[in-house]
Amino acid sequence: MKRDSITILILLFFGLTVHAQAGKNPVPLKLDRATADLTLKQGEEVSFSFLLKKDVYYSITVEQKGIDVTIGLKDQRGKTLQEVDSPNGRFGSEKIVFSPDSTANFILTVKPLADTANAKAGNYSVIVQSPPKKLKPLQYKALEQDFNILKNAFIETHVGLWYNTYTQFDSLCQVQKRKLKNKMTALDFYKLVAPIVTYTKEGHSAIQPSEETTNYIRQNGRYFPFLVKIFDKKVYILNDLDNYKTRGMQISKINGTSIESIMEQFLRIEPADGYNTTSKYHWIETAFSKYYLRFFEQQPATFNLELIHPKTNEKISYSHIPALNFKQYGKFVSKETKAIPNYSYKESAQLKIDTLNSIATLVVNTFSTSDYTNGRKGFKEFLAKSFQNIADYKIQHLIIDIRKNEGGEQGMEDHLMSYLVDREYQKYQYAEIPSFTYSFLDYTEYRDKKSAEDFEKELRGEFYRSNDGRYIELPGKYKGDTPQVNRFKGDVYILISGLSFSGGSEFAALAKNYTKARFIGEETGGGYYGNTSGYFIRYTLPNSKLTGRIPIIKFVVEKKETGIPFGRGIMPDDEVQPKIEEFLSGYDTEMEFVKKLIKNK
Structure with missing residues (x-):
C-alpha cells in the first residue's frame, strides 16, 4: 500500500539527507546537494520536486547502488518530458540533462525497473546540479594519480598493445605525462590524455570530458554554426546560414586557423582501429563543432571564415558570423540534417x-x-x-x-x-x-x-585459461x-x-x-x-x-x-x-x- 511521503531535511557537511517514502507528494530537493543513500523496493515509486530556471542547463543524476531504476522528468501538469533507463544495470548513473524554456517547478520520478533479474530492494541517491560558473583547477598530485590509473588500466587490459609495443606506448605516455601542470582544469587534462586513448589504435576505446566540464560547456560554450562533410581530406560546409551563402564551399580557415591545423588536432584525438583513417573522418564530421569548442575556442562570439569555391577555386571571406549557444545549436542541427538527403538513415x-x-x-x-x-x-x-x-x-x-x-x-x-x-x-x-x-x-x-563478482562470473562463463596462460573463448562460443x-x-x-x-x-x-x-x-x-x-x-x-x-x-x-x-x-x-x-x-x-x-x- 502506498503512503504519503514523510520528508525530513537535515544538512550534514556537504550532503543532504532525505528520508523518502513511496507516495504521491514529491520530496522537495535543493539544487547542488546530493541526498544520502535512499532505499527503494520493487513496486514503489518516489518523486522529487525542484525549481529550475529558464535557459539554464541542469544535470539530474540518480546513482544506482544495488537496484536498477528508471527515472522520468515531468512538468507541473504531470506531462512526461524525458524518461531514461540506460543499460547500466543495478549500479552506475541514470542521467537527464534539461534546460527549461521558462522558470518552473519540475518533478523527478524514480522507480525500479520491472524485471525479474532486478533486485527486490536497493539504494540510490539523487542530485540536481546547476552548471558551474567556471572550471575548478586540480592539484598536480590528483592529476598524476588519474594519469597513472588510466595508463595502467590500458596496460593491464592490453589495449594499445596489439598495434604498439609496450615501449612505444610507454614512450607516448611519458611524453604526455611531462605536460602535466599544477592547477590544470579537467578540460585541460582531457586534452592531454585524449591522444593516449587514440594511440591505443582501438576504435572502441573512448574517453569523455568530466560531467563538470560538460555542464559548463552546455551553459557557456558557443558553437560553430555549420555542418560539414569531408571528401578526400577536404572539409565542406553543408548549409547556408541566413545571408551567408556557404553551402558546398570548402573551408580554408576558421578564425584565422587553417583547416589543416584544425584537422590535424582532431585526427590526434579520434580513435580508430589500427592505422585506418576513414572512420575518423566520418566521426569528425558529426563532432566537428563540438571538437572545435573543446580544442580551440570555448566562447567565440563570432566566426570569420575563409572559403574556397570547389569549382572555380575562388576565395570567399565572411566575417562576424554569430556563434550559437547549446540550445540554438541543437535546434539548428535538427533542422539542417532533415534538409540534407541521406544524412542519416530512417529505417534499420x-x-x-x-x-x-x-x-x-x-x-x-x-x-x-x-x-x-x-x-x-x-x-x-x-x-x-x-x-x-x-x-x-x-x-x-x-x-x-x-x-x-x-x-x-x-x-x-x-x-x-x-x-x-x-x-x-x-x-x-x-x-x-x-x-x-x-x-x-x-x-x-x-x-x-x-557487481565485480558478477562480472568475473560472466567472463568465466565464456572464456577459460588455456595451458599457455591465455584466456581464450570456450569452444563453440x-x-x-x-x-x-x-x-x-x-x-x-x-x-x-x-x-x-x-x-x-x-x-x-x-x-x-x-x-x-x-x-x-x-x-x-x-x-x-x-x-x-x-x-x-x-x-x-x-x-x-x-x-x-x-x-x-x-x-x-x-x-x-x-x-x-x-x-x-x-x-x-x-x-x-x-x-x-x-x-x-x-x-x-x-x-x-x-x-x-x-x-x-
Whole structure:
C-alpha cells in the first residue's frame, strides 16, 4: 500500500539527507546537494520536486547502488518530458540533462525497473546540479594519480598493445605525462590524455570530458554554426546560414586557423582501429563543432571564415558570423540534417526489388538488436522474408549496403552471412580477454563487490585459461550460423564506407573471406584482422572525473590471403566517392556505380 511521503531535511557537511517514502507528494530537493543513500523496493515509486530556471542547463543524476531504476522528468501538469533507463544495470548513473524554456517547478520520478533479474530492494541517491560558473583547477598530485590509473588500466587490459609495443606506448605516455601542470582544469587534462586513448589504435576505446566540464560547456560554450562533410581530406560546409551563402564551399580557415591545423588536432584525438583513417573522418564530421569548442575556442562570439569555391577555386571571406549557444545549436542541427538527403538513415533495414533489371538492394544500417521490433528474432524474420522474396522473383544481382552500419550485438552479422554461404565457416582464429579480474575496478561500474563478482562470473562463463596462460573463448562460443536452404546464389555487391565498423566491418571481412562479393566504396572503418570490443569496462577517474570505456575482448578474424595490410580495413575493389555537389543533390554515387556495373555485365 502506498503512503504519503514523510520528508525530513537535515544538512550534514556537504550532503543532504532525505528520508523518502513511496507516495504521491514529491520530496522537495535543493539544487547542488546530493541526498544520502535512499532505499527503494520493487513496486514503489518516489518523486522529487525542484525549481529550475529558464535557459539554464541542469544535470539530474540518480546513482544506482544495488537496484536498477528508471527515472522520468515531468512538468507541473504531470506531462512526461524525458524518461531514461540506460543499460547500466543495478549500479552506475541514470542521467537527464534539461534546460527549461521558462522558470518552473519540475518533478523527478524514480522507480525500479520491472524485471525479474532486478533486485527486490536497493539504494540510490539523487542530485540536481546547476552548471558551474567556471572550471575548478586540480592539484598536480590528483592529476598524476588519474594519469597513472588510466595508463595502467590500458596496460593491464592490453589495449594499445596489439598495434604498439609496450615501449612505444610507454614512450607516448611519458611524453604526455611531462605536460602535466599544477592547477590544470579537467578540460585541460582531457586534452592531454585524449591522444593516449587514440594511440591505443582501438576504435572502441573512448574517453569523455568530466560531467563538470560538460555542464559548463552546455551553459557557456558557443558553437560553430555549420555542418560539414569531408571528401578526400577536404572539409565542406553543408548549409547556408541566413545571408551567408556557404553551402558546398570548402573551408580554408576558421578564425584565422587553417583547416589543416584544425584537422590535424582532431585526427590526434579520434580513435580508430589500427592505422585506418576513414572512420575518423566520418566521426569528425558529426563532432566537428563540438571538437572545435573543446580544442580551440570555448566562447567565440563570432566566426570569420575563409572559403574556397570547389569549382572555380575562388576565395570567399565572411566575417562576424554569430556563434550559437547549446540550445540554438541543437535546434539548428535538427533542422539542417532533415534538409540534407541521406544524412542519416530512417529505417534499420529495408529491401527493394527491381524486377526489370533483376536487382535486389538490401540495406542493413545497423546490427543493434534494440533497433528491430522483437530484437534479434525480428531481424532474423526480416532476413527470412527478404531472401524469400529474392528467391521468389529469381533475382540475379544482390546489392548489400552497409555504409552506415557501425555494428551492434555479437552474431547479428552471422545471420546475414548465412544467406550468402553454402557451408559453415570459421569466424575467428580466436577471441581472447586479458584476465578474469582487474585491479582498477574501484574506478569503474564494477566497484561494488557484488557487481565485480558478477562480472568475473560472466567472463568465466565464456572464456577459460588455456595451458599457455591465455584466456581464450570456450569452444563453440562464437560460431557462425548454419547456411540457409534458400541462400542467394547470384552476384553479390557490397557497398562499404568508413562507417562500416565493428559488426558491420566484421560482416564485410567474413564476406571477403567466404564469398565472391565485389566491394564498392571506401575502406571500412573497422579492421579486417579484427577488433577489441564485446565487453567494456566503463571508468570514471577519481579526481578529474573523466569518463570512458575500455574494450576487453580481442576478436581476431580468421584471415585469408587477401593482401590487406595489417591494421587496415576491408579495401574496396572499386574505390568510389561522391563529389560534394553530388552528395548535396542526393545523388547516390556508389549505388549508381554498382547499377552501371550490373547493366554493363
